[in-house]
Amino acid sequence: MATDLTKETLDEVVNQRRRQQRSLDTRERILQAAFEEFAERGFEGASTRTVAAKAGVQHPLVTYHFKNKEGLWRAVVSTTSFNFGQHFQVQLADISEKDEVARLRLLQEQFIRFAAANPNFHWLMSHEGKRESDRLTWLVEERVKTYFDVVAKLIREAQKRGRYVEGDPYHLQYLFIGAVTRIFMLNAEVQQVMGRSPFSKKFVDEHVKTCCALFFREPPEKPRRR
Amino acid sequence: MATDLTKETLDEVVNQRRRQQRSLDTRERILQAAFEEFAERGFEGASTRTVAAKAGVQHPLVTYHFKNKEGLWRAVVSTTSFNFGQHFQVQLADISEKDEVARLRLLQEQFIRFAAANPNFHWLMSHEGKRESDRLTWLVEERVKTYFDVVAKLIREAQKRGRYVEGDPYHLQYLFIGAVTRIFMLNAEVQQVMGRSPFSKKFVDEHVKTCCALFFREPPEKPRRR
DNA sequence: GTCTATATTATGATAGAC
DNA sequence: GTCTATCATAATATAGAC
Numbered sequence: 001m002a003t004d005l006t007k008e009t010l011d012e013v014v015n016q017r018r019r020q021q022r023s024l025d026t027r028e029r030i031l032q033a034a035f036e037e038f039a040e041r042g043f044e045g046a047s048t049r050t051v052a053a054k055a056g057v058q059h060p061l062v063t064y065h066f067k068n069k070e071g072l073w074r075a076v077v078s079t080t081s082f083n084f085g086q087h088f089q090v091q092l093a094d095i096s097e098k099d100e101v102a103r104l105r106l107l108q109e110q111f112i113r114f115a116a117a118n119p120n121f122h123w124l125m126s127h128e129g130k131r132e133s134d135r136l137t138w139l140v141e142e143r144v145k146t147y148f149d150v151v152a153k154l155i156r157e158a159q160k161r162g163r164y165v166e167g168d169p170y171h172l173q174y175l176f177i178g179a180v181t182r183i184f185m186l187n188a189e190v191q192q193v194m195g196r197s198p199f200s201k202k203f204v205d206e207h208v209k210t211c212c213a214l215f216f217r218e219p220p221e222k223p224r225r226r
Numbered sequence: 227m228a229t230d231l232t233k234e235t236l237d238e239v240v241n242q243r244r245r246q247q248r249s250l251d252t253r254e255r256i257l258q259a260a261f262e263e264f265a266e267r268g269f270e271g272a273s274t275r276t277v278a279a280k281a282g283v284q285h286p287l288v289t290y291h292f293k294n295k296e297g298l299w300r301a302v303v304s305t306t307s308f309n310f311g312q313h314f315q316v317q318l319a320d321i322s323e324k325d326e327v328a329r330l331r332l333l334q335e336q337f338i339r340f341a342a343a344n345p346n347f348h349w350l351m352s353h354e355g356k357r358e359s360d361r362l363t364w365l366v367e368e369r370v371k372t373y374f375d376v377v378a379k380l381i382r383e384a385q386k387r388g389r390y391v392e393g394d395p396y397h398l399q400y401l402f403i404g405a406v407t408r409i410f411m412l413n414a415e416v417q418q419v420m421g422r423s424p425f426s427k428k429f430v431d432e433h434v435k436t437c438c439a440l441f442f443r444e445p446p447e448k449p450r451r452r
Numbered sequence: 453g454t455c456t457a458t459a460t461t462a463t464g465a466t467a468g469a470c
Numbered sequence: 471g472t473c474t475a476t477c478a479t480a481a482t483a484t485a486g487a488c
Contacts, residue, residue, distance in 0.1 A: 023453060040356065045271030047481065058455055063483065065453095123356070129415030130266065130349070140418040148419055167436050170420045171409070175436065178408025183400040189355030192366040193374055194396045210393050210401065214440050249471060274464065284473050289465065291471095 027065045029055040034062075035076045039120035042127035043073055043135065073135065080121050081143045087114045100157035104164070105216060107151060109208055112180050116204045119184040122177075126185070148173055162220045172215070180211050253291045255281040260288075261302050265346035268353035269299055269361065299361065306347050307369045313340045326383035330390070331442060333377060335434050338406050342430045345410040348403075352411070374399055388446045398441070406437050 033054035037046045048069050052059035066072040088110050095103050115122060125144075128136045151173055158164035165172065183190055183198045190198050197203065259280035263272045274295050278285035292298040314336050321329050341348060351370075354362045377399055384390035391398065409416055409424045416424050423429065 020453095026453080041271055042267065045267055048483090049481070059482090060456090060484080061454070069482070126412060129412030132414045136414055137418065140415060144415065144419060165436075165440065167432075168420075171432070171436065174409040174412070174416065175405040175440065178404035178406070179401040180404070182404025182408070183397070186352060186355030186400070188358045188362055189366060189370065190400065192363065193370060194394075206393075206397070210391075210397065214391065214401065246471095252471080273462080275462080285464090286466080286474090287472065295464070 023065075026055070026057055026061060030057060030062055030065060030072070031075060031079060034072050035080060035120060035124070038073055038076055038127070039123040043069075046073075048072065070135075074138075077124065077139065077143070080118075080124060084114060084118075084121060085147075100154050101161060101163045101216075104151070104154040104158050105212065107154065108176065108212060108215070111177075112208050112211055113204065115181045115184050116199060116207070119181070119187060122181045122185055158216075163217050165215050165217065176211070176215055179214065180207070183207065249291075252281070252283055252287055256283060256288055256291060256298070257301060257305060260298050261306060261346060261350070264299055264302055264353070265349040269295075272299075274298065296361075300364075303350065303365065303369070306344075306350060309344075310340060310347060311373075326380050327387060327389045327442075330377070330380040330384050331438065333380065334402065334438060334441070337403075338434050338437055339430065341407045341410050342425060342433070345407070345413060348407045348411055384442075389443050391441050391443065402437070402441055405440065406433075409433065 030051060034046070034048075034051045037051045037054065040046075046069075048062045049059045051072070052062050062072060066075055088107060091106060091110065092103065095106060097103075125139070128139055148170060152169035155164055155169035155172060159166060159169075187198055190196075198207070256277060260272070260274075260277045263277045263280065266272075272295075274288045275285045277298070278288050288298060292301055314333060317332060317336065318329065321332060323329075351365070354365050374396060378395035381390055381395040381398060385392060385395075413424055424433070
């Protein structure tokens with residue numbers, strides 16, 4: 001079949017592929033710009049025209065690719081949530097299923113490093129948690145609960161072994177997430193109050209240590225060796 | 227002089243007072259509505275027309291009483307910051323200047339109870355900490371720094387006595403504030419994830435205990451009595 | 453797939469009557 | 471002090487040309 005293609009139809013195919021590629025690029029650039037815009041201003045505060053301008057495309061293209069503002073928001077949440085999940089999978093695979101404390105510690109450390117690298121992700125989520133909405137219900141059912149449940153299970157195991165602070169695991173997760181993320185989310189204020197950026201490697205390493213030290217406990221005293 | 231007043235002028239005085247009172251009421255209602263609106267949507271997301279509608283007044287009255295949107299925002303921050311400060315003064319006066327650990331503990335507990343009662347206050351502040359602006363600079367210089375400095379001093383004293391976790395006091399304050407406030411700020415999400423409200427008296431009491439337990443340390447072992 | 457043009461609605465701000 | 475009327479601007483969304 002391919003050998004039957006005339007010069008004209010070959011050109012058409014090439015053109016079509018170029019167009020498809022450009023379309024994908026456009027979609028990707030809108031998505032990236034929308035992520036920043038939604039994180040910065042929340043769903044209602046965000047402007048799809050500003051998104052288009054940031055992405056360097058005409059504003060009707062937003063509607064073309066994502067139907068409407070809500071479709072754009074859902075696409076942003078889906079891709080960023082996927083990235084969030086991916087961030088843990090790789091390293092977590094190296095650790096034995098049975099060592100729950102080690103898994104939890106790695107998970108929490110990775111969470112902190114993800115928060116440092118993606119403060120916008122936490123703004124995106126936080127904006128929706130303020131008040132009830134269809135978007136919040138969707139977010140909780142599809143994304144938040146699954147993550148919370150996984151971590152809660154690990155926290156319970158760690159608590160059994162005396163390696164994590166006491167308390168309701170869901171409650172403790174809100175404390176942990178708040179303690180970890182706020183300093184990155186309020187980075188402009190932090191810069192003015194502390195005179196340094198919370199994003200430097202040195203600071204992030206300190207932050208990992210300090211946050212983990214707050215929630216993890218040293219192993220209970222073993223009978224003395226020797 | 228007062229005895230010279232005719233019936234007409236008396237009526238005028240009464241009317242004027244009524245008008246002044248009504249004006250103050252209007253101002254107050256706009257202020258309250260604006261607090262909710264700014265907390266919910268941030269400065270740029272907030273609409274002065276929505277504020278007027280919530281307050282039940284015509285929208286030009288916003289301009290009359292506060293000049294413009296920024297003037298309204300400043301008035302909101304000033305009054306709510308004043309309330310925040312007032313919240314500590316009363317009980318703090320009862321504690322000796324010298325017992326820094328007790329002062330710090332009371333301050334932190336009062337902070338938690340204030341956060342539970344006024345989640346909007348923390349939203350109002352958080353919106354501005356995201357990115358640089360004249361409003362942020364004003365906020366940090368006029369309100370944030372003074373509070374942070376007072377608490378940092380107490381934290382250093384408590385650390386000297388081994389009664390507070392180690393680390394930079396400003397850094398630790400961001401951890402503490404984040405841990406404390408997030409669960410109240412995301413109350414709609416919390417309700418869906420945990421199936422209960424973070425605002426119940428029982429929950430707030432638990433929260434006070436859990437948060438303080440994370441940051442305060444028990445006194446170092448004294449030589450055993452008896 | 454992309455872009456011009458436009459319908460509709462909402463915003464911040466102000467002028468002027470009462 | 472309050473309210474009606476209005477201006478200039480910017481928003482979401484869509485129709486239709488290319």
